[in-house]
Amino acid sequence: MSRSVLRVCLLLLVALGRPGAASESDQDQGEEERTHPPRKGLGHTHWSYEDRNRWSEDYQDCRGTMQSPININMASTIFSPHLRAIQLSGYSLPANERLKLRNNGHTVFLELPQSLAITGGYAQQYRAVQLHLHWGATTGPGSEHTINGHRFAAEIHVVHYNTKYDSFKEAMVQPDGLAVLAAFLEMGPRDNPYYQELLDHMQQIQRDGEEVWVPGFNIASLLPVNLKYYYRYNGSLTTPPCYQAVRWTVFNQTMMISRDQMLKLITSLRNDDGKPLQSNYRQIQSLHGRRVLASFQPTFFAPKQLPAGTASSAAPEEHSSSSFQAGDVLAVLFGVLFAITALAFLLYIHKQRNQNARLDSPIKSKVIYTAATTENTA
Ligand SMILES: [Zn+2]
CATH class of the missing domain: 3.10.200.10 (Alpha carbonic anhydrase)
Known part of the structure; x- marks a missing residue:
């Protein structure tokens, strides 16, 4: 049980870490393009x-x-x-x-x-x-x-x-x-x-x-x-x-x-x-x-x-149409990553419920988090 929780936490961290990483690499690429002399x-x-x-x-x-x-x-x-x-x-x-x-x-x-x-x-x-x-x-x-x-x-x-x-x-x-x-x-x-x-x-x-x-x-x-x-x-x-x-x-x-x-x-x-x-x-x-x-x-x-x-x-396209395109792309990226994280979380809950329903008593299946905490502290 505790391993599953850890896995979800890791998944969340990886997913949440991605937008930052992506924006950094975008910036790096931008810097690279910018260093060409005019x-x-x-x-x-x-x-x-x-x-x-x-x-x-x-x-x-x-x-x-x-x-x-x-x-x-x-x-x-x-x-x-x-x-x-x-x-x-x-x-x-x-x-x-x-x-x-x-x-x-x-x-x-x-x-x-x-x-x-x-x-x-x-x-x-x-x-x-x-x-x-x-x-x-x-x-x-x-x-x-x-x-x-x-x-x-x-x-x-x-x-x-x-x-x-x-x-x-x-x-x-x-x-x-x-x-x-x-x-x-x-x-x-x-x-x-x-x-x-x-x-x-x-x-x-x-x-x-x-x-x-x-x-x-x-x-x-x-x-x-x-x-x-x-x-x-x-x-x-x-x-x-x-x-x-x-x-x-x-x-x-x-x-x-x-x-x-x-x-x-x-x-x-x-x-x-x-x-x-x-x-x-x-x-x-x-x-x-x-x-x-x-x-x-x-x-x-x-x-x-x-x-x-x-x-x-x-790289003239760098300046195309307006300055807001990069913002739009980032917003979409964050949205998609948020959706993936939420989906992964829901899938996890669903899986846990099925598992608990199969293995444990009906009462225990309703308190997954409490059970996990109990096991962790034990
Ligand atoms: Zn003129």
Whole structure:
């Protein structure tokens, strides 16, 4: 009898020990992946981007102290409960509303009607102007912002201006003039049909200055579904004239496009020199004491955090969709292990009852635990 109890205790211990062990090994694996050095964009760069360290010679704002992009160190962000979910209005456009898609020599650029607006998540309302993308080369990723030193494959920027100003031009020199919504793009297994709306036309605008009209679609589909979790900081345009007018929103959830789509994005366009338009991202700028706010508590999602400067671009899925997947997996794991433990316990009781019913008197079979205790102490 005492041996049976010991066996159950051992079973319980083993079962309960498993989740801890699993999470530790997950962490180890994560650490291993994280220790790969980040890959830099070593491929062809556009001339203006090759020249990026000299931008400030012609544009003095480019040497300001509130420049973008930045590296977001999750551990240094400050949770702000005042940052509400971003709300978009008018983003779903009918197909008969045509939009101009243009190769401007620096990026692919979609003009947006002013009916698109940010109506929540900022202190003021902002009207959309355009969206564009930043990407890398076949040799490396090309997002502008980085998270804990991790550079994502690409990044989308949707540019808006504050409705309290009469025009984008007027707003772009004001500290609260612009709001840019940024999201990271990663490679996933499936084609993204919304990004395909743009990628379908890339061949038509291969050369600098070329443009094409594309049918309207739901522009919000180019952004993450989760608009609640984001980082917010004050920064600048990431291209000359580098005006320090941008209230940045960098979403935590990333977008997925297929490898073929990413390849199309990277290889379709050419710059004004006729060279491939690639690695069109600016280098990370110093924070100069700026604080980065978070609309959520990043420490809560500890399993997905990467140590600063050690993130790997070889494992982009590490950051996929959101930081909550690891939490979900652990929850399911714990649930399953709990169920197994409970089942084992029930089976044990059932077995003991049968045994007692066969061997012992009916009265004794009802008091298995008392009997075990008695035998133990004896
Ligand atoms: Zn941009």
